[in-house]
Amino acid sequence: MNTSTKAGAVLVVDDDPNDVFFMHLGFKAAGLPQALHIAVDGQQAIDYLAGNGLFADRAQHPLPALVLLDLHLPGLSGFEVLRWLRQQPQFQSLPVVILTASDREADKAQAQQLGANEYIVKPINLVAVLPELLRVMAGRWLSQ
């Protein structure tokens, strides 16, 4: 796995600015050292991971060690990002945690089938549970 930064980076793919804000708070509250990088839609997530255009500079936009992926995104959906990601040889074992508002069984099944490592439904008290949730996720997927 390509881990160019010391602590590893986390890529958050989410179009909801509030949820992104809570994610920043959660990371801080959880005391996680990883740098947080944000993509606000599916295409941007792919561009980030592929190092296209604005994201070509890997010093500024390092490859993530973990992806937190929302499903309902403008343009390309989270499913499409996940499908693309698993088709790239270098990202086949990159941990992807789905963090979505959808509790549809069909969505969960599709995400798992496409190779998501975890599926978490955003609760209404997101800000309250995020620190603990992120700690668990970091322990599980960033320990290597």
Next chain:
Amino acid sequence: MTARLQWVKRWPNSTIRAVSFLLVLLVGVLDYGTGTDVSVTLFYLLPVTLGTWFAGRRTGLLLAWASAVVWLVANFLGKATIGHPLVSIWNAIMLGLEFVTVAYLLGALKDQQEHLEQTVAERTAQLHTTVEDLEHLSYSIIHDLRAPLRAVYSFATLLQNECGNCGQENVRDYVQRIGTAVQCMDHLIVDAFDYTKALRAELPLNPVDPAALLRGILESYPAFQPAQADICIAGPLPAVLANEAGLAQCFSNLLNNAVKFVAVGVVPQVRVSAEVRGDRVRLWFADNGIGIPAEHHKRIFEIFQRLNPNYEGTGIGLALVRKVTQRLGGQVGVESEAGQGSRFWIELRGAARS
């Protein structure tokens, strides 16, 4: 006729035509063999009908005239011509026209039927698309409605944390009220969505063991644990014909109500039992709650009806129970008086024991 002759439909048209013409010849032979005294002209209608219905109107018309010709030949060969030979030809033409009329009417009927079948198929497909679109739409609405609620609730939580020591009790109170209101709306959205899902979900019926289902529910909800509530399953519960997911929703809604609507300080007690009524099984949920005055017994099963403002709720739980039970071919009801606890029941078909 078509239902029973489905297998004929699978034949190629050429086979149907060949069989029909062969039948015409056979009837001709029969006609010749039975002589003039016995009329078998009605039998010609068999191949005419068969050909028209399964191979089309044109084949039917051909068969009609072929039948008339065969009849004429059989009559000539049987020397059954009465008087002038033209009389027989005239009769054959009349017979042919009768067969043509039958073939024509039958063809028209077939066209109508096919048109109707096609219309039904088209409308069904349209309906399916509409339902799928609506389903997709409602999922999107749910998602889009809940996202801002999540933000409001989370910011209310943050404000409350920030204001923990700000000394302004009223501000803390307001923020808490924002959180409660938002949570209430979130429940409403989820419950309303569950209700619409229950309206259209497919609920295939299978034998369900209510006791096993109940035990699973009791284990998975914190509010049903022994420390919170005293819930017991009294006696054996016979298997019922139901849908497990649907019935689980009914059970958990009834149990939720039973443990919710109790007087302050009272530990909820719920007793689930069964009563066999002929081929049906009535499952009773008796509680020690606040009870329901008789005049409200009907209303509580209607959607968005709430009786007591002191208890949280969306007014959807019992409506959902009724809707699902109805869709399972069952009924719901309640026996209760204010202050006397309630006895809710669900009645379903018993599952035949194997």
